[in-house]
Amino acid sequence: MLAGLVLLEALSIGLFGALLIRQQVNEVRERSQRRLAYEAESLALQAQQAILQERPGWVGLSVQMMGEGPTVALAKVTDPAGNVLFVSKGEADQAPLQPAELAQIPQVRAQESKFLVLQGNRWECVHAIYTGGDLRGFAWVEFDPRWAREQFNSILSDTVIFGVIWIVASALLVLLMARSISAPLATLHRGTRALMSSPEHSGNFPLPVAVHNEIGDLVDAFNRMVASIAEQRSGLNDTLSLLDSMLANAPIGLAFFDRRCRFVRVNQVFADMTGVSLSRHLGRTLPELLPQPVAQELENTVLRVFAEEEPVRNLELTNPVPSAQDGNPERQWTWLASAYPVRTTPQQVRWVGVIVLDASERKRSEEALRKTEKLAATGRLAASIAHEINNPLEAITNLLFLLRNYCGLDDSALNYVAMAEHEAKRIAEITQQTLRFYRQSTLPTRANMGELLDSVLSLYQGRLNTLNIQVQRDYDAEMDLFCFAGELRQVFANLVSNAIDASSAGGRLLVRARRSRNWNDPAQTGVRFTLADAGTGMEPAVRERVFEAFFTTKEVTGTGLGLWVSHEIILKHRGLVHVRSRTAREGKTSGTVFELFIPDDLNLAAPAKQTAAAV
Ligand SMILES: Nc1ncnc2c1ncn2[C@@H]1O[C@H](COP(=O)(O)OP(=O)(O)OP(=O)(O)O)[C@@H](O)[C@H]1O
Ligand SMILES: [Mg+2]
Structure with a gap:
């Protein structure tokens, strides 16, 4: 920008200088022409006086003096026919008028200088010499271009010096401006880019406020804005770390899903429950990680929460087939899952969160309790049956005793009675034991x-x-x-x-x-x-x-x-x-x-x- 400004300045100065030089050159030309006309008239007047006073030698003297003037290259006086009578340099007969000069003679009027340009861009002025109405000759004065060149050089050098001074002064001014505007702007620009490339690192801030103007105010405001953003970010980071630690250390399994039912985040407990490492969950779907039909059921629940935007609570998921793979028996497990919508705006459900509790232990306790309860009930039933059997059994035993003592029985019948008594005794023992087993005292x-x-x-x-x-x-x-x-x-x-x-x-x-x-x-x-x-x-x-x-x-x-x-x-x-x-x-x-x-x-x-x- 600085270089651009200096270049623009140089161009303007150059243009201005060119215009100035052109104008000056025109002025020098006009001045030279006026001066030439004046000198030709002056020579004509001096010649007129010399003729009137009949002193022709003075004419030659005037020509000589005119020829020594700073702006005159050559002065001469001719008769009305154009024959050279006097010349300021050399001999008169050796400096005849050129045809172009001779051609001008008829156009020369009394009291008026005639300006003409000769071959080689030489300027000349001619003035008629009259005495009492008679044309006596012409005074010719040729301009010395060295004078004009000197004038031009002096104008040029003045313009160049002025231009250089102007450019240096402008450059200094631009430098000063750059220091107060461009430098802080460049710092601001660098700081912004650094912040954009790594928003977490605001190490370059606060930016130095080197100037006290609007730009300085802008830098200051920018610094304050960055500080406030950093403060907000640190607050956000605190909240995120808090949530992260909660997610990581919560004694429940947590998983989040996107609309395509892919895992976007899980905690360690969930990873332990699925038996798949934490990082392997991300981007995968439920059927890729969990056995069927649990995966399908959970996936349907997640999709339902996305569709209805309402939570689903206490869904019991059981892996029903305990299988033995690689000699490592996989135990049956039961999960208690709740799914809820996660909204980033009140209108949009962005994810679905799933909270999973491993209810396998509880399920097993319930099962064991049910079994124990069943056993206890069976025990009670057995005891009551044993108790009820006891009464008819006693009658049977008594009847068998009577039967054994009955006189009409032969030996084989007595043998059958003895066998029946033996079996009845066994039944009595079994019922006794059953009753004893159930009848547990609550006191030692x-x-x-x-x-x-x-x-x-x-x-x-x-x-x-x-x-x-x-x-x-x-x-x-x-x-x-x-x-x-x-x-x-x-x-x-x-x-x-x-x-x-x-x-x-x-x-x-x-x-x-x-x-x-x-x-x-x-x-x-x-x-x-x-x-x-x-x-x-x-x-x-x-x-x-x-x-x-x-x-x-x-x-x-x-x-x-x-x-x-x-x-x-x-x-x-x-x-x-x-x-x-x-x-x-x-x-x-x-x-x-x-x-x-x-x-x-x-x-x-x-x-x-x-x-x-x-x-
Ligand atoms: N005498 C034993 N010889 C070999 N292993 C035994 C013996 N007693 C216990 N165990 C082992 O200890 C485990 C636990 O026994 P425990 O009695 O608590 O449960 P269980 O017999 O497996 O089931 P439950 O008693 O409820 O029917 C058994 O599964 C078995 O592996
Ligand atoms: Mg046992």
Whole structure:
């Protein structure tokens, strides 16, 4: 811009100088012509005076003097016919008039100088010499071009000097203007570009306010605007970081979808739930990441929210087919999902947000509870049936007794009666056990452990027989213990059931009970129970988790609650449990041993203290 201004200035000055020179040249020419006319007239007058005074020598003198004038190149006087009489330089007879000069003679009027241009652009003026009305000759004066050239040079140099001074002064002025306008504007321009290329970095700001004029005010206003934007951005960033941390750390799965049902954002919990890394979600659709029909159901819900712009709440999504792939069993899961519209303006739904809760655990608890409830109901039903069977059974037993003592029976009939009595006794035993099993007291009592263990084993007698498992009973039939007998029975039932599950045909089961002391606190007496099987045993990873609720390796057949409940019951008795197990590796025998210590604690009825159980 600066260079442009200087160039424009130089052009203007050049044009102005050219016009000025032209005008001056014209003026010099006019002045020269006037002067030439005056000099020719003056020479004619001097010649006229000399003739009148009859002193022809003065004519020659006047010609000489005229010829020495600064503007005169040559002066001469001729007679009316054009013959040269006097000449300022050289001899008169050697400087005759040229034909062009001779041709002018007839046109020369009295009292008037005649201007003529000769060959080679020489100027000349001629004036007639009259005395009393007689033409006596002509005075010729030729202009000296050197004078005009000097004049022209002087005008030119004056103009050039003036022009240079003007341009330098203008350039200085423009420089000053540039300092006060262009420089701040250039700084502003640079700052704006830097801000546009990286809006996050406002490091160049505030821009320096070097001038105090409108431009300075503009820069200042711009600085304030950038500062205010930076402040707003930092506020926005704070809000975004807040939202980001909420999204990342919320204990629920969050996912956002665009109108084409593609993931635009998910949090870590959601990624953990789908089992796909966080970054792999972005841009993908639900069927690409989730199994059917869950993917389709969720996609339909998202599309419905886009269409109706209303939230959908508590949608239960269940992955119904537990499949075993690559030896890694995929567990059935249940999600509770809610979808809601996300609006960027009141009119437009831009995304749909989905909140997902993993309800698998809850679902499993509900299932287990239902199962337990069913078992309890079945127990109650069995007890009431057993109770109802008892009355007719007693009648049958009495009738069989009477029948046996009836005299008319032969031996084979008596044998049948004995068999019927035996079976009736078995029915009575079964009903007794069923009733005993269900009738759990809510208060601790002193119970016979031999009887309790017998009842548990006879409950599983059917399965034990089927698998031909040898049971070794090693306990005193009279041993008793102050405990919640019903609950303790449940513990042994769980342990025996697990042992049978782990055993193959022809296995062994040891059930032992001994008066003993707490292995952590020898002052405390109680009963140590040992249940050892020769089953499959457990890997260390399984053994560590056996007391966790819902931990099972039995997939569909197991709830994983047996040992968890047993552990709770042992804790309730302030007892201890210890498990050892080994799988069949390197030809060694496998099996599992559960050891329980239940203190013979008369204070059981008091509120339970927290007692550690060694696992
Ligand atoms: N005697 C045992 N031998 C081998 N593994 C066992 C034994 N006892 C328990 N386990 C392992 O511990 C897991 C948890 O047992 P737990 O009794 O709590 O649940 P479950 O038997 O699987 O199911 P449920 O008892 O509810 O039917 C079992 O799945 C099994 O893997
Ligand atoms: Mg079990």
